[in-house]
Amino acid sequence: MPRALFQSHPYHLVEFSPWPILMANAVFSMMAGGVLYMHGIAHGFTFLILGFLATLFAFILWFRDVTTEGTYLGDHTLVVQKGLTMGVSLFILSEVFFFISIFWAYFHSSLAPTVELGSQWPPRGITALNPMTVPLLNTILLLSSGATVTYAHHALIEGNRGAAILGGALTIVLALVFTGLQGLEYVEADFTIADGVYGSCFFFSTGFHGFHVIIGTLFIAVGLYRIIAYHYTAEHHIGLESAILYWHFVDIVWLFLYAAVYWWGSDGVFG
Structure with missing residues (x-):
């Protein structure tokens, strides 16, 4: 009891x-x-x-x-659930400031590139990735995963367990494809993390975001298992809600990364 x-x-x-x-x-x-x-x-x-x-x-x-x-x-209980939600929200807030520090480093160098960087961004000798290829596809995949996980959430609330499982499974598939394409992009890139401040900023920002995607994927996978195991009900699924909140944060960060690092910081914009 x-x-x-x-x-x-x-x-x-x-x-x-x-x-x-x-x-x-x-x-x-x-x-x-x-x-x-x-x-x-x-x-x-x-x-x-x-x-x-x-x-x-x-x-x-x-x-x-x-x-x-x-x-x-x-x-x-309801009081405990409110406390857990507040804890997850504060954790995500701390992650927001973590990524703010990364963007701060990126814009510090890109807005006023020094002589050592060739007074240009991307620095001389660096060929930036085309934002209209894999990065754009990854943007579509990640935004689609945000839609599918929201679909799973609403299906669970409405008592449609099958649709909730389908939405969670689709989210995991999209996340895995995103991660695989991110790894392929790293392999195909003409620069590395050792190539000055550009390489450091690029791989540090996208790499930590990729790490967050992996953590979020595991988070949602556990939530999917718990739906299958009848742990969650329409009224009590705080773990899944926390995973979805975290996943939407990952989505939003990627939009800023795509806009700033891939598109705004590409050769086509600065060149």
């Missing part, structure tokens, strides 16, 4: 859990392993892999407990 039935308040009092301290140590191990690996220290890569696996292990088990609390124990 849900524990919330025996409480005189709607708040969730979290029980003692080993996952926060395990996660902290795992993330520290992964970071230390990454530093050792980049400095060529022996067994640094092994340390990095072990830290990553430990982080993944803690992540899965921690969210397993959260899923159990919300789905089977009834701990995610």
